[in-house]
Amino acid sequence: MNRLTGKTALITGASSGIGETMARQLAALNCPLVLVARRTERLESLKLELEQKHSIKVTTISIDLSVAGSAQSLYDQCQQQQLQIDILINNAGFAKHGYMLDIPLETHQEMMQLMVTTLTELTYLFSQDMRQRKEGYVLLVSSLLGFLPGPQFATYSAIKAYALNLADSLVREFQQDNVRITALCPGGTATEFMDVSGQKIDGIRNLAIMSSESVSRAGLTALAKGKGNVVPGLLYKLSVFGLRFVPRNLQAVFGELATK
Numbered sequence: 437m438n439r440l441t442g443k444t445a446l447i448t449g450a451s452s453g454i455g456e457t458m459a460r461q462l463a464a465l466n467c468p469l470v471l472v473a474r475r476t477e478r479l480e481s482l483k484l485e486l487e488q489k490h491s492i493k494v495t496t497i498s499i500d501l502s503v504a505g506s507a508q509s510l511y512d513q514c515q516q517q518q519l520q521i522d523i524l525i526n527n528a529g530f531a532k533h534g535y536m537l538d539i540p541l542e543t544h545q546e547m548m549q550l551m552v553t554t555l556t557e558l559t560y561l562f563s564q565d566m567r568q569r570k571e572g573y574v575l576l577v578s579s580l581l582g583f584l585p586g587p588q589f590a591t592y593s594a595i596k597a598y599a600l601n602l603a604d605s606l607v608r609e610f611q612q613d614n615v616r617i618t619a620l621c622p623g624g625t626a627t628e629f630m631d632v633s634g635q636k637i638d639g640i641r642n643l644a645i646m647s648s649e650s651v652s653r654a655g656l657t658a659l660a661k662g663k664g665n666v667v668p669g670l671l672y673k674l675s676v677f678g679l680r681f682v683p684r685n686l687q688a689v690f691g692e693l694a695t696k
């Protein structure tokens with residue numbers, strides 16, 4: 437992770453959960469930060485805390501990234517403020533739990549805009565500058581569900597498979613330009629994600645929930661090392677490994693158990 441020291445990082449979804457934790461961990465490495473999300477007060481109080489604790493500059497940008505054109509607008513704001521982004525962390529995301537047809541179409545569109553279109557556009561725009569400088573780091577926050585079908589999280593798991601495939605492809609394309617890209621694929625993590633999604637995690641499944649600190653650290657460490665993807669936690673690593681031996685239709689059954 438030390439390789440990231442002092443580099444300027446832009447984090448989407450920095451107002452809570454994994455994004456907020458990454459902000460704290462990068463601040464400890466003296467990285468100037470650009471914190472992005474919709475909730476301005478959360479971003480402002482994190483900025484205040486991190487600037488006081490570490491001698492770094494923190495910029496906040498409040499923007500709804502599920503709106504068409506928001507990636508370009510965010511990129512333009514960074515240009516106007518002469519912020520050179522060395523590390524792009526595409527983390528903002530959410531899901532709604534339930535059968536696809538019981539969830540409004542607008543919610544699916546919002547998820548796709550945020551986690552497919554905006555994520556791709558931000559990656560494109562900022563990576564172009566990194567390519568010119570011959571150095572850069574891009575993290576795409578995917579999910580364990582990127583590896584398997586997820587009934588009751590159908591659109592979400594398809595979206596996360598997109599992020600995983602994108603990173604695994606670009607890791608080779610970007611190699612010649614010294615731009616590193618990693619997909620972080622967490623399993624259950626203690627953040628506001630479950631509240632937003634409405635999924636109830638009970639009983640034994642609670643034991644598998646990881647802290648956002650360890651998930652975030654695993655992502656940043658893998659990014660610094662240039663790994664194409666990382667699954668934090670031994671249990672989840674073993675699950676992904678085991679999936680290789682399970683036929684696709686049975687994977688959907690496992691996915692259903694994990695996501696019910």
Ligand SMILES: NC(=O)c1ccc[n+]([C@@H]2O[C@H](COP(=O)([O-])OP(=O)(O)OC[C@H]3O[C@@H](n4cnc5c(N)ncnc54)[C@H](OP(=O)(O)O)[C@@H]3O)[C@@H](O)[C@H]2O)c1
Nearest residue numbers: 449451452453454473474475501528529624625627628629
């Ligand atoms: N927690 C888990 O179990 C888990 C597992 C696998 C993958 N993930 C992934 O991890 C990432 C981070 O989620 P989290 O677990 O940290 O959940 P979280 O605590 O709910 O954080 C989500 C972040 O995304 C931001 N966000 C959501 N919609 C946005 C929008 N339209 N525009 C801008 N920002 C938006 C939120 O900020 P505002 O509301 O202030 O905009 C918030 O900062 C997501 O991509 C999620 O899919 C989470």
